[in-house]
Amino acid sequence: MGKATGFLEYERKNAAVEEPLKRIRHFNEFRTPLPLEEQQKQGARCMECGVPFCQNGAMLAGMASGCPLHNLVPETNDLVYSGNWKQAYERLSKTHSFPEFTSRVCPALCEAACTCNLNGKPVSTKENERAIIEHAYEMGWVQPQTPKIRTGKKVAVIGSGPSGLAAAQQLNRRGHSVTVFERHDRIGGLLRYGIPNMKLDKKILDRRIELMKAEGVEFKTGVDVGKDITAEELKKQFDRVILACGASNPRDINVPGRESGNIYFAVEYLSSVTKSLLDSGFADGKAISAKGKHVLVIGGGDTGNDCVGTAVRQGAKSVTQLEMMPKPSVERLPSNPWPEWPKVLKTDYGQEEAIAVFGQDPRIYKTTVKEFQKDKNGNVKKAVIVSLEPKKDEKSGRMMMVPVEGSEKVIDAQLVLIAAGFLGSQKYVTDAFKTDLNPRTNVLTKPDEYETSVPGVFTAGDMHRGQSLVVWAIREGREAAREVDKSLMGYTNL
Ligand SMILES: Cc1cc2nc3c(=O)[nH]c(=O)nc-3n(C[C@H](O)[C@H](O)[C@H](O)COP(=O)(O)OP(=O)(O)OC[C@H]3O[C@@H](n4cnc5c(N)ncnc54)[C@H](O)[C@@H]3O)c2cc1C
Ligand code: SF4
Numbered sequence: 001m002g003k004a005t006g007f008l009e010y011e012r013k014n015a016a017v018e019e020p021l022k023r024i025r026h027f028n029e030f031r032t033p034l035p036l037e038e039q040q041k042q043g044a045r046c047m048e049c050g051v052p053f054c055q056n057g058a059m060l061a062g063m064a065s066g067c068p069l070h071n072l073v074p075e076t077n078d079l080v081y082s083g084n085w086k087q088a089y090e091r092l093s094k095t096h097s098f099p100e101f102t103s104r105v106c107p108a109l110c111e112a113a114c115t116c117n118l119n120g121k122p123v124s125t126k127e128n129e130r131a132i133i134e135h136a137y138e139m140g141w142v143q144p145q146t147p148k149i150r151t152g153k154k155v156a157v158i159g160s161g162p163s164g165l166a167a168a169q170q171l172n173r174r175g176h177s178v179t180v181f182e183r184h185d186r187i188g189g190l191l192r193y194g195i196p197n198m199k200l201d202k203k204i205l206d207r208r209i210e211l212m213k214a215e216g217v218e219f220k221t222g223v224d225v226g227k228d229i230t231a232e233e234l235k236k237q238f239d240r241v242i243l244a245c246g247a248s249n250p251r252d253i254n255v256p257g258r259e260s261g262n263i264y265f266a267v268e269y270l271s272s273v274t275k276s277l278l279d280s281g282f283a284d285g286k287a288i289s290a291k292g293k294h295v296l297v298i299g300g301g302d303t304g305n306d307c308v309g310t311a312v313r314q315g316a317k318s319v320t321q322l323e324m325m326p327k328p329s330v331e332r333l334p335s336n337p338w339p340e341w342p343k344v345l346k347t348d349y350g351q352e353e354a355i356a357v358f359g360q361d362p363r364i365y366k367t368t369v370k371e372f373q374k375d376k377n378g379n380v381k382k383a384v385i386v387s388l389e390p391k392k393d394e395k396s397g398r399m400m401m402v403p404v405e406g407s408e409k410v411i412d413a414q415l416v417l418i419a420a421g422f423l424g425s426q427k428y429v430t431d432a433f434k435t436d437l438n439p440r441t442n443v444l445t446k447p448d449e450y451e452t453s454v455p456g457v458f459t460a461g462d463m464h465r466g467q468s469l470v471v472w473a474i475r476e477g478r479e480a481a482r483e484v485d486k487s488l489m490g491y492t493n494l
Contacts, residue, residue, distance in 0.1 A: 002078040006044030012121035013038060020349075020356035024313050027197045027277055029104070030349075036085075039131040043080030045116065046073075046123045053113040053339040054125060057475075063341035066113040068475045069095045073110050073125050080128045089136035092129065097166040097474050098208060100137070101191060103130030104200045106471050113339035137207070144214035147175040153488045156181060156238040158225045158429070161189020162470045163461025164244035165212070166477025167484070170494050172217045174485050179238070180217060183224035186278070189246055191470065193271035196306050198313075198349075202278060226432035240456055240484045243433065243443060244477065247462035249423040253298055257372030261379035264288060266303045266419035273310055290316040294412035296383050297321040299419030300363055302348065307417045308362055309350030319354050319362045320411060324388055324401050327365040366401065370408060372416065383413040422467040433457055442466045450480035451487070458484055 003009075018030035034042070054073040056066030067073060072091055079088035092099055103126055114122035136142050153176045157164045160182040172178045186192050188205045213219065223229060225245075234241055250265040252258070269288045276287035290311035297307045300323025311319050328345045336343050347361070354362040364385070371384040387407035393400045424441030436444040436453035443452055443459040450458045460480035461473040478494070486492040 003044040020353040046077035048074040054110040099133040159244035160187040163473035163477035167481040170481035231432040251420040260374040263416040290314040293414040296413035304419035305348040305350040321362040
C-alpha cells in the first residue's frame with residue numbers, strides 16, 4: 001500500500017514546458033521532467049485503488065478506458081513513491097516493450113481512467129513512466145537481453161513501426177531469429193517519419209534500435225516487400241511472417257483543383273521535414289517548406305496538430321486548421337461519464353503555438369474545403385471553404401455533416417496539408433500475400449487473434465486494427481508475437 005494520504009497532501013505537478021514562443025525556434029523536445037524526489041511525490045498521489053481502472057484497457061462506449069498494455073500502474077506508482085526505481089523498471093518491463101516512446105507520445109489513457117480524475121487531477125502516471133525508464137537508462141539497467149539458446153526458427157517482420165518492433169523484440173528474446181524489413185531508409189515507422197522530433201526525439205528511437213541490434217534482431221532497410229522481394233520468396237525463407245505495415249493509405253480530399261501544386265498529405269510533409277532534419281539539420285533544403293506561406297491544414301486531429309506545430313516552426317505566414325465536426329465541450333457531458341475516455345476540447349502543443357504566434361486559435365469547426373484555386377504556375381493559391389451542419393441521412397439514419405448553402409468563403413492557402421485520416425492497408429502488400437481484408441481494408445483475422453487467412457502469415461498494429469495509437473501498436477505486436485511463438489513451439493511463455 002502506498003501513501004494513503006498522498007493524494008490529499010500533494011498537488012499534481014507536471015514537467016516544466018518551454019514557452020511556445022521560445023520552443024518554436026527549434027525542433028527539440030521541450031519538456032523538462034521533474035527532479036526524481038518531486039516525481040516520487042507524484043507517485044505518492046496514487047491511491048492504489050482496489051479496482052484500478054487505469055490498467056484496464058477495456059473498450060467503453062467504443063473507446064479504450066485505461067492502459068491497453070495493462071501496465072501494473074498502481075504497483076509502479078507505489079515503487080516510484082518509495083524510490084525503488086530498479087524494481088519499478090522491472091515491473092514496467094513485464095508488460096511494456098518501449099516505455100520511452102509512450103511516456104512521450106501516449107495520450108495517457110491510464111490518467112483519463114484514474115480515480116483521482118473523477119473529481120480532481122489524475123496521478124501523473126505518464127510522467128512517472130518516463131522517470132522510470134529514463135532513470136533506468138541513466139543507471140545502465142536497460143541492457144540487451146540476448147537469448148541464451150536459439151530455436152532455429154526464423155521470423156520475418158514486415159514494417160518497423162512500434163507494432164513490428166514490439167513483435168521483433170519479443171520473438172527475438174524468445175530465441176527465434178528475427179529479420180525486420182523496412183521500405184524506408186530508417187527504422188521506426190511513424191515513430192520516425194510521422195511523429196515530429198519535438199514530440200519524440202529520434203535519438204530516443206535510435207537508442208532502442210541499437211539495443212535491439214545488440215540483442216540479435218536483424219534490420220533490413222530500403223526493402224519494399226511485395227516489390228523488391230516477393231511474398232512467396234519470404235514465405236520460403238522464413239517459418240513465419242508478421243505483416244506490420246501500418247495503415248498508410250491517406251484519405252484524400254477530392255474537390256476541384258486538387259491537382260494543384262503544393263497540396264500534400266500530412267505524413268508526406270512531416271516525413272520530408274524529419275528526414276531533412278536527420279540527414280542534414282535542414283541544410284539540404286529538401287523539407288517541404290511552409291516559410292512565408294498561408295498554410296491550410298485539413299483535419300483537426302493529432303496529425304493536423306503536428307502539421308500546425310511544424311508549419312509554425314518553419315515560419316508560416318498564417319495557419320488555418322479545418323475540422324468537420326462541431327467544437328467539443330470544455331467539460332465532460334453527462335452522456336460521457338468517467339471512466340470513459342473524455343470527449344472534451346483539447347488544445348495541443350501546435351495549436352498553443354499558433355495561438356501564441358498569431359493571437360488566435362487556428363481551428364475552424366464544422367468546416368471543409370469545396371475547391372482549390374491555383375495561380376498561373378499551377379500551384380494552390382486559395383481555397384473555397386464551406387460551413388457544415390449535422391443532418392440525418394434518410395436512408396441509413398446516420399448523422400452526416402452536410403454543406404450549408406451560401407456559406408462559402410475564400411481564404412489564402414499557398415500550402416495545403418491533408419490530415420483527414422487513413423483508410424487502411426496498402427493494396428500491393430495485401431495483394432502480394434493474398435490476405436483477406438475487412439470492409440475497411442484492414443487485414444482480417446478472427447476477433448482478438450492475429451493469424452491472417454493465409455496460414456503462417458500474421459498481422460499486427462494499424463494494418464490490423466486501423467489507424468490507432470502507439471500503445472495499441474505495441475500491444476498488438478506483443479500479442480501477435482505470442483501467437484507466432486505458440487504456433488512455432490506448440491506452447492508459449494511470452
Ligand atoms: C503524424 C502522426 C502523428 C501521430 N502521433 C501519435 C501520438 O502522438 N501518439 C500516438 O500514440 N500515436 C500517434 N500516431 C499514431 C501512431 O503513430 C500509429 O498508430 C503507430 O505508429 C502504428 O504503428 P504500426 O507499427 O502499426 O505502423 P507504422 O508506424 O505505420 O509502421 C509501419 C511501417 O511499415 C513499413 N512498410 C509498409 N509497407 C511495407 C512494405 N511493403 N515493405 C517494407 N516495409 C513496409 C512502413 O514504411 C512503416 O515504416 C500518429 C500518427 C501520425 C500519422
Ligand atoms: S502506455 Fe500510455 S496508457 Fe499505458 S500507462 Fe503508459 S502513458 Fe498510460
